Amino acid sequence: MQLPLSRAISPALDWRDRCSSTNTELVARAAELPDLAVIATTDQTAGRGRLGRDWSAPPGSALAISMLVRLEAVPDPRRWGWLPLVAGVAVVRAVRSLGVEGAGLKWPNDVLVDDAHGLPRKLSGILTELAPEGVVIGAGLNLSMTHDELPVATATSLALQGVPVDGDLADRALAATLRELRAIVAQWRSAGSPAELRAIVEPELRTIGRAVRIDRPGLDPLLGTALGLDDDGRLRVRPLGEGDEIIAVAAGDVTHLRYE
Incomplete structure (x- = not known):
């Protein structure tokens, strides 16, 4: 896949037509890859969610993204715990930029949007894992799933939220997510106090x-x-x-x- 929008944002992007788990593969390769390296796919065969849960989707219907954040500049382990939260904020901002109104974050890292009846539906989830010399931020974003394809009744997708499904939806969604992740990781690194991090996260926290x-x-x-x-x-x-x-x-x- 060409992905011109995404490659313009992340030159260290490794796109896979099929992948077992983007997080697992990035953790395994972390020692050899640069800061903010990315593995992404729309066909993940052995995805994982929080607490070891399986995460699956029909091929082509959901985006799996993993980004490596090296920790040399932020050695304090107390700061690492903020990464899932700020990553969730990045995905909230990304889906808003794609036209999804009302997206917000459920602690610690689920991106929710209300359906037509005002009920919250999960659009994306974040899973972070320690890797050699860094942390891998993983995000799963439902792209084109229909109601029948949703893994659970409380989920939703960009398509179900009215985002046009076309040939470049994966590139647009990936580019928006990478842009916001890179920006918020820079904010996380430069934050001088927990108060600055709270000011990033709490306004988005439902x-x-x-x-x-x-x-x-x-x-x-x-x-x-x-x-x-x-x-x-x-x-x-x-x-x-x-x-x-x-x-x-x-x-x-x-x-x-x-x-x-």
Whole structure:
């Protein structure tokens, strides 16, 4: 695939007509590749989501993107935890530039957009993984899926959100995502404090102020109200009915509840 728009943004782009997992392959090659190197495909045969879940789509219907971020310039591990969040913001900005209105981020890294009935649908997800000397940011973006092709009923695609499906949709979507990822990684690297990172992420975070249920590995579900982010990008939650105690959640599956 020629991909003129995307190659103009990322000269270190390795396009695969078919790939097992863009994240897995980029992690394996990270030691030999330059900063911001990219592997991408629209036919990923062994994709993975968060918590080891499978991620699959009919060939050609979804975009899988992985970008290597070298950590030499940002050696503080506390900053690394912000990468999934800022990557999610980049994808939110990218899909808006493609014409999808109302996109937002569910902590930590799902890109949501409301359907015609006002119900949230997942358009994209982010998975970051440590690699030799860096972090790999992986993003899956549903392109042309029909209702019948969606992996779950709560998903959506660019096509279902009204973005025209044509021969260059993959190039347009990839170029928009790469442009925003490169820009936000530069912001992440130059940020002088956690407050600067919160200022990037929190305005896009739909979770703040919501009643939530958080399913955490090895722990009981947490019910409460999401208040914001701490200095490490963890979600600050006030548990339901437990006074003023605040819990900082580092990992978990968040459900936005429909009551306050």
